[in-house]
Amino acid sequence: MIVSQPRRLGGWWGAPALFLAPALVLFAVLFAFPAAGSLYVSMCRWTGFTPHMEFVGLHSFARLLADMKFWNALRNNFWIMGAGGVVFFAFALVFAAALNDRRLRGRKFFQTLIFFPSFISAVGAATFWKLLYDSKSGLLNLSLEGLGASPVQWLSSDNAIDAAIVMLVWAEVGGAMILLLAGMRRIPKDYYEAAEIDGASGSQQFFHVTVPMMREVVLIALSLWMIGSMKVFGFIQALLAPDINDRCQVISTLQYDYAFNNRRCIFLMGEATAMAVVQVAIVLVLVGIVRLLREKKSIEY
Amino acid sequence: MPAEVQASAARIMQIVTIGLVAYCLVSVGILWAYARTRLYPLYLLKIAWVGLTIVGFLWIISMSLADPGPQHGGAASEFMKNPAGPFAVVGDYPRWAERFYAARPWWMFMLAGLLLLWRGLSGHGLADRDSPRRRTFRRGFLALTAVGMGALLLVIDHGGEPPHLSYTGAAYFAALCVLWAVLPLAWRRRLITPAMAVLAVLLAAPLAAALAHFDWRCYTYAASNYAYAWTTARMGHYALNSLLVSVLTVAVTSVLASMAAYALTRLEFVGRGAVLFLFIGAMVIPAELYIVPLFLMVQNWHVSAGGVGFNFMDSRLGLGLIYAAGGLPFAVFLLTGFYRTLPGTLREAAAIDGCGEWRMFTDVFFPLAVPGLATAAIFQFLAVWNEYQFALVFLTNDKLKTLPVGLYNLSVSQQYAANWSALFAGVTILCVPTFLIFVLLQERIVAGLTVGGVKE
Numbered sequence: 001m002i003v004s005q006p007r008r009l010g011g012w013w014g015a016p017a018l019f020l021a022p023a024l025v026l027f028a029v030l031f032a033f034p035a036a037g038s039l040y041v042s043m044c045r046w047t048g049f050t051p052h053m054e055f056v057g058l059h060s061f062a063r064l065l066a067d068m069k070f071w072n073a074l075r076n077n078f079w080i081m082g083a084g085g086v087v088f089f090a091f092a093l094v095f096a097a098a099l100n101d102r103r104l105r106g107r108k109f110f111q112t113l114i115f116f117p118s119f120i121s122a123v124g125a126a127t128f129w130k131l132l133y134d135s136k137s138g139l140l141n142l143s144l145e146g147l148g149a150s151p152v153q154w155l156s157s158d159n160a161i162d163a164a165i166v167m168l169v170w171a172e173v174g175g176a177m178i179l180l181l182a183g184m185r186r187i188p189k190d191y192y193e194a195a196e197i198d199g200a201s202g203s204q205q206f207f208h209v210t211v212p213m214m215r216e217v218v219l220i221a222l223s224l225w226m227i228g229s230m231k232v233f234g235f236i237q238a239l240l241a242p243d244i245n246d247r248c249q250v251i252s253t254l255q256y257d258y259a260f261n262n263r264r265c266i267f268l269m270g271e272a273t274a275m276a277v278v279q280v281a282i283v284l285v286l287v288g289i290v291r292l293l294r295e296k297k298s299i300e301y
Numbered sequence: 302m303p304a305e306v307q308a309s310a311a312r313i314m315q316i317v318t319i320g321l322v323a324y325c326l327v328s329v330g331i332l333w334a335y336a337r338t339r340l341y342p343l344y345l346l347k348i349a350w351v352g353l354t355i356v357g358f359l360w361i362i363s364m365s366l367a368d369p370g371p372q373h374g375g376a377a378s379e380f381m382k383n384p385a386g387p388f389a390v391v392g393d394y395p396r397w398a399e400r401f402y403a404a405r406p407w408w409m410f411m412l413a414g415l416l417l418l419w420r421g422l423s424g425h426g427l428a429d430r431d432s433p434r435r436r437t438f439r440r441g442f443l444a445l446t447a448v449g450m451g452a453l454l455l456v457i458d459h460g461g462e463p464p465h466l467s468y469t470g471a472a473y474f475a476a477l478c479v480l481w482a483v484l485p486l487a488w489r490r491r492l493i494t495p496a497m498a499v500l501a502v503l504l505a506a507p508l509a510a511a512l513a514h515f516d517w518r519c520y521t522y523a524a525s526n527y528a529y530a531w532t533t534a535r536m537g538h539y540a541l542n543s544l545l546v547s548v549l550t551v552a553v554t555s556v557l558a559s560m561a562a563y564a565l566t567r568l569e570f571v572g573r574g575a576v577l578f579l580f581i582g583a584m585v586i587p588a589e590l591y592i593v594p595l596f597l598m599v600q601n602w603h604v605s606a607g608g609v610g611f612n613f614m615d616s617r618l619g620l621g622l623i624y625a626a627g628g629l630p631f632a633v634f635l636l637t638g639f640y641r642t643l644p645g646t647l648r649e650a651a652a653i654d655g656c657g658e659w660r661m662f663t664d665v666f667f668p669l670a671v672p673g674l675a676t677a678a679i680f681q682f683l684a685v686w687n688e689y690q691f692a693l694v695f696l697t698n699d700k701l702k703t704l705p706v707g708l709y710n711l712s713v714s715q716q717y718a719a720n721w722s723a724l725f726a727g728v729t730i731l732c733v734p735t736f737l738i739f740v741l742l743q744e745r746i747v748a749g750l751t752v753g754g755v756k757e
Binding site: 015016018019020022023024026027029030031032033034035037038040041046091094095098109110111112113114115116117119120121122123124127128130131132137139170175178179182227231233234237238241242251252255256259260269272273275276277279280283284287 | 346347350351353354355356357358360361364553556557558560561563564565568570573576579580583585586587588589590591592593594595596597598622623625626627629630633658659662683686687688689690693694704705706708709712713721724725727728731732735736739740743746747750751
């Protein structure tokens with residue numbers, strides 16, 4: 001049928017160009033071009049004061065390798081990803097399981113209140129926790145005081161990253177919970193009935209039917225968590241700023257510090273961008289690994 | 302009393318305290334074990350989690366009503382010696398209540414403990430259809446609780462003098478233990494009434510006394526706190542800026558992404574796959590990667606058209622365009638998915654009616670794609686409303702800043718100015734409207750998240 005062929009207005013490329021041009025122009029100028037340019041900037045030395053950048057090749061990367069602050073920040077990111085990830089998935093899985101159980105009442109209420117924090121801005125959540133963590137008049141230390149215990153410096157340089165992990169889990173667990181819940185609801189009921197007939201208990205059903213069947217969704221949530229924990233910025237910045245201890249920096253806050261912090265005498269645009277390139281490379285590798293896992297073995301429904 | 306005796310008493314009390322903590326942990330463990338298959342711990346965990354959120358927000362809202370202190374127009378502020386208000390005052394109740402409480406807990410704890418011991422040992426009140434193993438668990442748990450309460454009595458008998466646990470702390474700790482013991486039974490709704498009655502007296506008497514003696518006048522400063530946050534700290538300005546930038550971004554992204562998605566799904570042209578790949582692939586690029594080059598690129602841009610000029614840096618329009626460019630990949634991804642679900646026969650029918658490509662888009666496909674567009678728009682709006690990093694870098698003029706940056710400024714500056722109440726008000730201003738909108742849109746957000754994530 002002729003009409004089923006796409007109509008081409010104004011020549012071969014006319015209509016598509018008309019529809020695509022505005023989006024492509026905006027995307028190219030304010031996204032794709034600077035993103036590609038980051039590779040170039042990362043190979044330059046530029047302090048923000050001279051009119052021209054100086055091309056220095058991989059110099060910035062070499063300086064990063066020798067920069068203890070960078071390694072420390074990277075370690076913090078990986079600690080958040082690893083230790084935080086364990087807590088994060090434990091809670092996400094438990095909450096999703098609890099919300100999926102029809103015997104429990106008030107599921108809507110719990111879903112709303114667990115999911116809500118991921119809806120507030122990072123700064124709002126961080127300020128909320130900053131007030132809770134405050135060493136003198138924060139809610140946590142007041143409660144400890146009420147119980148007669150001595151107050152804890154939650155945001156000291158020793159504890160700050162762990163405190164941030166608690167905040168991140170609180171703020172982000174809702175999204176993963178929703179994903180896992182959606183995954184659970186897609187598991188056919190027959191599987192559970194079969195398991196029931198075989199005499200599997202509730203927890204056995206959970207670990208032998210629910211978990212394997214949710215592999216796909218778990219891996220998606222896992223890659224989202226990995227991306228999120230590698231690029232976490234607002235939470236850390238708003239929780240610990242204005243003076244973030246060097247031991248508590250993460251990559252993004254260190255990058256902001258190098259590139260834009262007015263307190264510095266010299267801006268390190270090259271190093272900052274090189275850091276971002278390394279960060280993206282790590283994220284891509286990790287997400288790639290997860291993708292391979294997904295493709296290797298996925299269970300047929 | 303000789304000093305050595307006092308010291309050894311202190312030592313004993315310390316050991317008892319540690320023992321009590323250990324007891325609490327053990328009882329939690331047992332509770333977990335015996336109820337493992339009932340999802341009961343999950344329920345408790347959820348309650349604790351949600352409880353933290355609720356108590357935290359209630360605390361923040363209550364503090365936003367509180368006296369900001371004399372240097373910010375508050376009272377001479379005798380109320381504010383302890384800024385926690387009732388939360389601290391609970392541990393600080395008046396003398397007569399303390400005496401009352403000091404005299405009674407013996408009997409209350411004895412009563413509750415005996416009740417639990419009896420229930421535990423007799424197995425009375427436990428569901429008959431429970432398996433023997435589970436019944437054993439429950440009995441053990443209840444008996445252990447009773448023993449633990451006996452240990453608690455020791456602490457309370459000493460009035461909490463030498464050890465770390467304060468008198469009030471011990472009392473509430475005991476009440477918590479009772480709660481642990483009682484809640485699983487609440488599940489069965491057998492023992493709940495008498496136990497709850499005991500608990501209510503334990504908890505409510507000092508609480509009521511404390512609240513009766515609490516000076517509520519320190520919570521009458523809402524107007525001045527919110528006025529400070531809204532006007533002096535410019536949260537009103539910032540909210541308006543956020544709204545402007547968000548609406549601009551959503552409008553630009555929606556229109557451009559709809560057109561692009563239409564072309565990418567309904568038109569055929571060379572390189573369609575490449576363009577689609579470009580957009581989808583861009584979703585993995587984080588803001589950090591291009592923020593520095595983008596900053597270097599636009600920092601000296603001065604755009605002028607038709608006599609009206611503006612600097613790209615430090616303008617809401619510029620920031621909105623940056624957001625729109627950043628939001629395009631996800632919007633295109635979501636909308637191409639949605640356009641693909643629309644029936645292809647629509648196109649044929651419209652073509653027969655002599656519809657041009659542009660009208661096909663505006664009159665046929667665009668209206669049909671509105672539900673998908675709404676999801677994309679909500680996500681975009683949220684992302685921009687909450688965005689922090691770009692706003693921090695690209696807006697330096699204080700009048701133009703957005704809400705997250707404004708709240709960040711308020712939180713940093715209050716460390717020097719120490720107007721805590723205004724900061725609490727600022728957090729409330731940010732969070733409460735968000736909560737209301739969230740409750741309204743939750744279904745759609747959940748659906749959008751599920752579509753975006755699961756059907757990737």
